[in-house]
Amino acid sequence: MILTHAPRQSRRRHPRPSRHGLAALGLVLALALLVGTFALVTGGNAANSRRHDLHHQSITLLESAIQTAQALGDELESDLRLPVDEEAGVWIDVKVIVSGDQPNQIEATLVRNNRPGISIRRQQRGNS
Secondary structure, rough: OOOOOOOOOOOOOOOOOOHHHHHHHHHHHHHHHHHHHHHHEEEEOOOOOOOOHHHHHHHHEEEEEEEHHHHHHHHHOOOEEEEOEEEEEEEEEEEEOOOOOOOOOOEEEEEEEOOOEEEEEOOOOOOO
8 A cells, every 4th residue: 555645735924014015004004194184174174164154144144133123113112033944943033122221222032943042132223
């Protein structure tokens, strides 16, 4: 009986990554970190800009409501509710603030879903 030996399997280790490969991997990770940071900063700036624009629009809307109340003059005896978006539940409450020692003021408050939000006051015109 003749025995044949099976070919020996090589016990080679996996080759080590070269130093150039590790340097390239580090460079790719650093670049990914840089791009990710840039994206976060750019997104944050865009969100802040949008928030600023919405705040400015709200102030402009409240100023317009006060001008509407000023046009009513002395006819504005009770609170006034001006709808902005009825489906979304947004309106502006306008009321006259009477104080004995100061001129009357008109206050406009932006209300969303029955929760008061930003509010401004202006002196009532024609009232001393």
